Amino acid sequence: KEKKETFHIGFSQCASDVWRETMNKEMVMTAALYPDIQLTILNAEENTRRQELQIQELINKNVDLLIISPNESGPITPIAEEAFNQGIPTIIIDREINSENYTAFVGADNTQIGKDVASYIANMNNGRGAIFEIRGMDGSSPAKDRNSGFMEVLKKYPDLKIKESVEGKWLPEIAAQKAATAFNEYDFDIVFGHNDVMAQSARRVADSLNINNLFVVGIDALPNLGMELVEQGVLQASFIYPTGGKKAIEVARDILTGKTFQKQNILGTSVVDSSNVTVLRLQMDQVMAFQDILNRQTSRIKEQEIQFNDQRSLLNVALIS
Numbered sequence: 001k002e003k004k005e006t007f008h009i010g011f012s013q014c015a016s017d018v019w020r021e022t023m024n025k026e027m028v029m030t031a032a033l034y035p036d037i038q039l040t041i042l043n044a045e046e047n048t049r050r051q052e053l054q055i056q057e058l059i060n061k062n063v064d065l066l067i068i069s070p071n072e073s074g075p076i077t078p079i080a081e082e083a084f085n086q087g088i089p090t091i092i093i094d095r096e097i098n099s100e101n102y103t104a105f106v107g108a109d110n111t112q113i114g115k116d117v118a119s120y121i122a123n124m125n126n127g128r129g130a131i132f133e134i135r136g137m138d139g140s141s142p143a144k145d146r147n148s149g150f151m152e153v154l155k156k157y158p159d160l161k162i163k164e165s166v167e168g169k170w171l172p173e174i175a176a177q178k179a180a181t182a183f184n185e186y187d188f189d190i191v192f193g194h195n196d197v198m199a200q201s202a203r204r205v206a207d208s209l210n211i212n213n214l215f216v217v218g219i220d221a222l223p224n225l226g227m228e229l230v231e232q233g234v235l236q237a238s239f240i241y242p243t244g245g246k247k248a249i250e251v252a253r254d255i256l257t258g259k260t261f262q263k264q265n266i267l268g269t270s271v272v273d274s275s276n277v278t279v280l281r282l283q284m285d286q287v288m289a290f291q292d293i294l295n296r297q298t299s300r301i302k303e304q305e306i307q308f309n310d311q312r313s314l315l316n317v318a319l320i321s
């Protein structure tokens with residue numbers, strides 16, 4: 001039987017902020033290393049219904065493998081299960097679905113991150129303070145898990161309490177509105193934003209109301225976003241939340257080529273604060289510079305391939321005539 005030449009991977013991405021663009025880029029760059037992989041990315045722009053339709057569209061296109069980052073866990077579960085039950089290998093990335101019916105998961109442990117954030121805040125504030133928590137979208141698993149991990153560890157610290165918790169839906173504009181209301185109503189010592197852009201929003205609002213001495217913590221720590229905010233003192237800390245884009249393509253290829261793979265691929269995290277941000281940023285700058293060289297090399301090779309193929313067809317034409 002003839003071996004299949006190319007694998008078509010369809011990726012259903014839920015939103016298009018900087019973190020998501022980083023994930024897409026990682027996938028595109030990793031896929032470019034394999035000539036037998038074709039990658040299609042559809043973006044639902046935070047619209048769960050649209051994501052369902054896009055997953056259906058990828059199924060209809062007969063993709064060989066699906067990668068899904070679900071906007072909301074509940075509503076995306078049935079269509080993800082449907083794909084899996086039809087025999088399409090399905091990788092869930094970053095946000096989870098409410099089912100075990102998938103081929104592999106790639107992402108960090110958000111309950112653990114929530115716990116780490118609480119321990120860190122407790123250590124840095126002598127176990128006391130009034131916290132303002134800005135949650136992600138309640139229907140998405142990282143928001144639920146970050147909140148529950150956070151609350152679990154806070155139980156150990158009677159003088160460290162959540163005074164107000166709001167749903168910021170991962171979005172800086174919504175976080176800003178809710179922060180304005182909360183800051184007018186209560187006094188806080190600490191802000192925990194479930195991601196850096198919401199934490200940054202809260203800081204802006206606090207600045208505009210002349211509220212000082214806030215200890216602000218976020219999550220994601222992208223080199224040109226969260227890490228920079230920590231360097232500038234806008235955030236006191238952020239936690240690295242790896243996108244898993246590269247890993248997802250590697251796992252996809254292992255699945256497609258019949259290699260062994262793990263169902264659970266849990267990615268690590270780490271705190272970024274004033275104690276390590278300078279060295280981390282320097283290292284990230286170097287990594288990104290190399291990344292850039294690699295990218296340019298990959299496109300050079302692609303160009304040469306095209307030139308080579310053109311010349312070969314010219315040669316064929318010449319030989320035939």
Ligand code: FRU
Nearest residue numbers: 015019095142170195220241
């Ligand atoms: C991006 C994002 C990140 C967050 C992740 C959780 O869309 O909101 O900021 O860490 O999603 O799924």
